[in-house]
Amino acid sequence: MSPRVFPELVYGRRDGFEQGRWTVESGEARRGGASCNLSDRCLRVPQDDDVVARVVRAHELMHIRVSPHRREHVPDEGLPERALECAEEFRVNRLLSLLGFDTGLLCDGSEKLGARRLAESGNWPEAVCFFLAVIGTGAEPEFLRGLRAAQPSWGAALRALKKAVLGVVDGLPVEAVGDTHVSDDGVPRGFEDVTLPVARLAARTLAAAAPSDAEGLRSIRRSLEPGGRRAPSGVFAPLVWDNEMRYVSRPRRAAHRRHRPSTTGSVMRYPSRLLSDPLCRAFGHKSPSRGGVVVIDQSGSMDVTTEDLDRLLHVAPNSLIVGYSHRPGDFGTTANAWVLAAGGRVAERSRNGNVGNGVDGPVLHWAVRRARGSEPIVWVTDGQVTDSNDHPCHSLSVECARLVRRHRIHLVRRLDEVESALRGRRGPTASFGRVGRELRELRRVSAA
Amino acid sequence: MSIEMEPAQCWTDVADVMAAGVRRVLLYGPPGTGKTFAALKLGLTQGVSERLVCTEDLTTGEITGTWMPAGAGKWEWREGPAIRAWRANGGRGGRLVVDEVDRASGDALSTLLAITDSPESARWRNPETGQWVKPGPDFSVVMTTNLEDLEDIPPALRDRFPVALRIDRPHPHAVSGLSEDLKGPALLGSLGEVERRVSLRRFYAFDQLRTHLGAERAARLLFGESEGQAMLDALAIGSLE
Numbered sequence: 001m002s003p004r005v006f007p008e009l010v011y012g013r014r015d016g017f018e019q020g021r022w023t024v025e026s027g028e029a030r031r032g033g034a035s036c037n038l039s040d041r042c043l044r045v046p047q048d049d050d051v052v053a054r055v056v057r058a059h060e061l062m063h064i065r066v067s068p069h070r071r072e073h074v075p076d077e078g079l080p081e082r083a084l085e086c087a088e089e090f091r092v093n094r095l096l097s098l099l100g101f102d103t104g105l106l107c108d109g110s111e112k113l114g115a116r117r118l119a120e121s122g123n124w125p126e127a128v129c130f131f132l133a134v135i136g137t138g139a140e141p142e143f144l145r146g147l148r149a150a151q152p153s154w155g156a157a158l159r160a161l162k163k164a165v166l167g168v169v170d171g172l173p174v175e176a177v178g179d180t181h182v183s184d185d186g187v188p189r190g191f192e193d194v195t196l197p198v199a200r201l202a203a204r205t206l207a208a209a210a211p212s213d214a215e216g217l218r219s220i221r222r223s224l225e226p227g228g229r230r231a232p233s234g235v236f237a238p239l240v241w242d243n244e245m246r247y248v249s250r251p252r253r254a255a256h257r258r259h260r261p262s263t264t265g266s267v268m269r270y271p272s273r274l275l276s277d278p279l280c281r282a283f284g285h286k287s288p289s290r291g292g293v294v295v296i297d298q299s300g301s302m303d304v305t306t307e308d309l310d311r312l313l314h315v316a317p318n319s320l321i322v323g324y325s326h327r328p329g330d331f332g333t334t335a336n337a338w339v340l341a342a343g344g345r346v347a348e349r350s351r352n353g354n355v356g357n358g359v360d361g362p363v364l365h366w367a368v369r370r371a372r373g374s375e376p377i378v379w380v381t382d383g384q385v386t387d388s389n390d391h392p393c394h395s396l397s398v399e400c401a402r403l404v405r406r407h408r409i410h411l412v413r414r415l416d417e418v419e420s421a422l423r424g425r426r427g428p429t430a431s432f433g434r435v436g437r438e439l440r441e442l443r444r445v446s447a448a
Numbered sequence: 449m450s451i452e453m454e455p456a457q458c459w460t461d462v463a464d465v466m467a468a469g470v471r472r473v474l475l476y477g478p479p480g481t482g483k484t485f486a487a488l489k490l491g492l493t494q495g496v497s498e499r500l501v502c503t504e505d506l507t508t509g510e511i512t513g514t515w516m517p518a519g520a521g522k523w524e525w526r527e528g529p530a531i532r533a534w535r536a537n538g539g540r541g542g543r544l545v546v547d548e549v550d551r552a553s554g555d556a557l558s559t560l561l562a563i564t565d566s567p568e569s570a571r572w573r574n575p576e577t578g579q580w581v582k583p584g585p586d587f588s589v590v591m592t593t594n595l596e597d598l599e600d601i602p603p604a605l606r607d608r609f610p611v612a613l614r615i616d617r618p619h620p621h622a623v624s625g626l627s628e629d630l631k632g633p634a635l636l637g638s639l640g641e642v643e644r645r646v647s648l649r650r651f652y653a654f655d656q657l658r659t660h661l662g663a664e665r666a667a668r669l670l671f672g673e674s675e676g677q678a679m680l681d682a683l684a685i686g687s688l689e
Contacts, residue, residue, distance in 0.1 A: 004674060008640040009682040011632035021616075021639050049674050054681065061685045099684055178688045 005057045007043050010064045015180040015188045017069045029053045030108040031139075036063040052105045055096070059106065062092045066178045068191055075187055078333030079199045082129045083206060087199035089133035090165065091177060091190065097136055098174040107138030115146025119154060124210035131158045132202050135165060157211045157220045161201060164224040168197045207329060207389060209234035230329050230389035236396060237326045237388035239362045242335035247345040250313060259284035291318025292376040292422045293367045296340070296415070297360070298353035299325040300382060308415050309346045316422045317344055320370060323351070326358025328390035337363055356390030364403045371407075378410045378421040383433010392434060401438035411435065456635075459486075459619050465611050466491030471588035472564065474549075474601075474609035478638040479594045480647025481615045482622040487545040487590035495536050497543035498529035502552035508559045512572060525576035530563045534572075534583040541584025546591040550600060557602060564589050564608045618648050627655050629687050646671075646679065 007022040020041055027034040027044035029052045035044045045060050046053035067088055068074050074084065097103045111134065118127045127147060134140045147154045169177060172194065179189040187196070204223050208231035211217045219231035261270050265283025273282045294312065296304060304323060312321060319341065326336040336359050340347045364379065371377050385397040404411060410421040413432065431439050455463075458477075465473055475483040488497045500511060507514075511530045518524040527535075529544065536542025544563070546552075552560060562570060563583075571582050591609060595601065598612055606612075617638055623631045630651055637646035650670055657666035667676030 004678050006640065006644055006646070006679055006682040008636050008644060009633040009646065009679065009686060011636055011686040012688065019636050019639060021641065024641075024644070054677065057678070058681050058685060061682060065685050065688065095688070099688070174688050 004047050004049070004053070005043065005045055005061065007041075007061060007064055010061055012065065013180045015069070015073060015182050017180075027056075029056045031110055034060050036060040036067070038064065038067060038069040051102070055101050055103065055105045058096055058101050059092060062095050062178075063088075066092065066095065066180055066188075066190055068188055072186060073182070073188055073191065075185065075196070076333060077196070077200075078331040079196075079203050080125075080129075080206070080331050082126070083132070083199045083202040084195065086129040086133040087195045087202055088191070090135055090198055091169075091194045093133075093136050094169055094194070095174060095178050098177065103136055104138040106134075107142060109142075111139040111142040112146035115143040116150050119147045119150035122210065124154070125206035127154060128158065128161065128202055128206040131161065132165065132198065135162055151210070153211045153213065153217060156217055157205070160217075160221045160224055161205050164201050165198050168201070169194055203331065204230055204329065207231075207233050207331070230391075232391035232393060233387045233389045234393055234395065235387055236361045237330065237336060237358045238332065239324075239337050239359055239366060240332050240335045242338035242351070244335075245338055245351070246348040247342075248348050249345050250310065259286055261285070291316045291320070291372075292378060293371045294319055294321040294378045294380065294418055294422070295363055295367045296321065296323045297325065297357060297379070297381040298323040298351075299355060299357045299386075300353070304340060304350045304415065306346060306348075306350060309341045309350070312415075312418055312422070313341055313344065313346065315419045319422060320367075322363065322367070323353070324357075324359050324363045325353030326356045326388060326390070327354035328356040328358065328388070330354070330358075330388075337366075356388075357384065357386040358388050358390060360385045361396060361399050361403070364400060364409065367409075368403065368407045376410060376422055377407060378412060378418050379404070380412050380415055380418060381433070381435070382413065383411070383435045385434060394434075397434040397438050398442075401435050401442055404435060405439060405442055455620055456617050458613060458615050458617070461613050462486060462490060462615070465613065470611050471586075472609045472611065473588075473590045474598075474606075474612040475590060475592045475615050476595055476598060476612060477615040478596075478642075478645055480618070480645070480649055481638045482618045482648065483592040483615050484545065484547055485622065486615070486619060487547075487592055488543070491588075492543055495542045497545050498533040498536070499545045499547065500529050501547045502549055502556065504551060504553050506552055506556040508555050511556060511559045511563065515575075525574065527574075530559075531572060531581060533589075534563075534581060534587055537584065537586065539584050541587025544587070544589045546589065548593060549591045549605070550593045550595050557605065561604055561608070564591075564605070566608075622648055623651070626651055629683070630655055633683055633686055 005024060007024065008019060023042045025042065025044040026047050029046040029048065034046060034056050043060055045057045093103050093106065115127065118130065131143060134143055144155050144158065177190050177194050181189050183189050183192055185192065201224060205220060208220050208223060209216060211220055222228045223231040259269055261273060261277065261281035262283045262285035263279060263281050265285055267284060268282050269284030270282045274280050298304065309321060312319060321341040322337060322339050324337040327334045334354055336354060338351060340350060367377050384392060385400045387393045387396055403409065411432070412418055412421055462475070475487060477483065488499065509528065511528050513525060513527040513531055515523045516526045533542045533544035546560065567583050567585065567587065571580050573580050593601065598606060617635050620635065623634045626634055634648055634651040637648065637651060654666050654670050657669060663680060667680050670676065671679055
């Protein structure tokens with residue numbers, strides 16, 4: 001059979017890719033039926049003698065021509081892999097279109113049903129990525145039709161994304177879009193100038209809550225404008241722990257002891273209770289401090305010094321102290337939680353926050369799991385709860401308020417209030433910020 | 449787009465081996481990469497190379513020499529390329545290039561074994577004069593073959609050529625006559641599986657034809673309908689123009 005594809009002849013890369021013999025396997029023209037593996041030089045393409053197969057082959061050849069072949073050529077910005085992959089698909093399709101290939105033929109008839117299934121399952125991130133990969137191809141209108149059937153509001157948001165994405169490539173000549181010269185940052189220029197900005201736009205969009213109304217759509221549109229703020233995501237980010245922190249040991253002093261009133265004992269410590277306490281708990285009972293878990297929201301200007309940590313450990317030597325703050329829009333590359341003190345060891349240096357809250361719920365859940373017995377859990381917070389894009393969120397505030405209520409978490413505003421909370425001296429029930437408002441609401445509902 | 453004129457590693461190896469004075473070299477690999485051209489020219493400081501193209505019909509006489517009619521009922525001995533290469537450059541020896549060595553028949557092969565033996569062992573007697581002839585000290589042999597697997601070469605012959613270099617792409621100088629946009633692909637044309645190989649000669653033919661007939665027709669004439677289209681697509685994507 002005569003060859004339908006010449007991968008070895010694809011020449012012109014300037015990023016150190018070494019051409020060699022390719023293994024060509026027979027693939028299909030349907031979605032997922034063709035692939036290009038630059039590492040192993042393996043190409044799977046349809047061998048049919050028709051126009052669709054030809055464009056599919058050209059698509060895979062374009063990957064050979066422009067797609068990064070080394071991991072280090074893709075900067076670690078924390079962008080989701082899928083967003084990067086689909087942004088690269090967009091670039092490749094764009095290049096094909098600029099070279100005169102009919103990308104309208106890139107459609108296998110599965111897009112409408114696939115889009116409908118995505119919309120029905122509420123899989124907004126995948127809908128965003130898939131749409132990116134089919135922009136400018138014959139699959140685009142079919143995909144949008146499928147979405148509209150189940151989620152009419154998604155189409156408008158995706159069209160806004162398309163407008164922003166086309167803004168990245170508009171006016172760029174084909175040489176610039178496909179440029180493989182490696183920039184000073186170590187990234188092939190075409191990838192840097194097209195794929196990365198497009199992936200960033202996609203990442204912003206997919207991290208936003210799926211638009212369900214006009215306000216949701218507006219916030220996505222705003223987020224796609226240059227310098228625009230990320231749209232609300234409505235979800236917390238996953239916890240990413242900082243494992244690089246260094247710790248120093250502190251001399252373990254005896255656990256801080258305190259007296260509790262008791263009905264038995266050898267020394268009458270509280271004689272007045274004979275008159276005032278119905279149970280007449282006039283004796284003092286020594287009990288060691290049980291430590292506690294302190295969760296510090298470091299999103300704002302909360303500065304935790306090692307002296308602060310020492311003071312807290314003096315009160316509760318066994319306490320576990322963690323800080324948290326999420327970088328808005330981060331996808332897991334920046335640590336958003338760190339242990340400041342544990343087991344009598346203290347962080348050599350404290351660290352600053354990352355602007356946003358973003359992980360209030362996950363870190364409280366973690367603290368609840370780590371607290372032993374009836375150890376107190378203290379949450380140093382301004383009472384605000386934000387999502388992974390640092391937008392205040394009602395549902396997330398309610399989630400945190402429920403946690404606070406269910407697990408009797410102490411809310412304090414300042415670090416110097418932690419000490420008394422750890423000692424168990426509870427002041428008036430704390431209720432400040434959004435969490436406080438939700439706590440009051442929960443109390444009102446349960447009282448009713 | 450201009451191409452880098454840095455030769456591929458295989459060509460650097462060839463040049464280094466020649467420069468080091470190695471006098472028995474085997475070049476193998478896909479056709480159309482300029483192995484013979486290199487064998488004839490590279491590392492040659494004086495004289496010209498003698499060339500033998502092996503076929504199944506190659507005889508011993510075509511290697512060492514044969515009696516030829518000299519007129520008036522007389523015959524004279526005419527030396528073949530191998531002995532001429534032994535004696536070249538005033539007896540110092542020249543270069544013998546043996547092409548397609550894998551195709552040599554048994555008789556020819558045994559003669560080649562004698563000719564390419566080490567200088568201390570190799571000798572041949574001139575049937576006309578009875579004189580013993582030995583290879584000159586500078587005599588060198590470069591053999592070429594399109595075989596991919598050297599196992600197919602007789603072990604005794606293989607043993608005489610300790611340095612075997614695989615040539616999988618043309619030397620940049622070999623594409624200098626092509627249009628700029630074809631130079632890069634032409635350097636890569638021999639890398640693929642046999643059915644996907646595009647030799648340097650075909651690139652030159654394509655380059656010439658397209659100036660008269662246009663690229664599409666030239667590709668169709670040289671490669672056929674679908675293969676021609678596939679080649680044009682690869683070239684267009686490679687050049688991004």
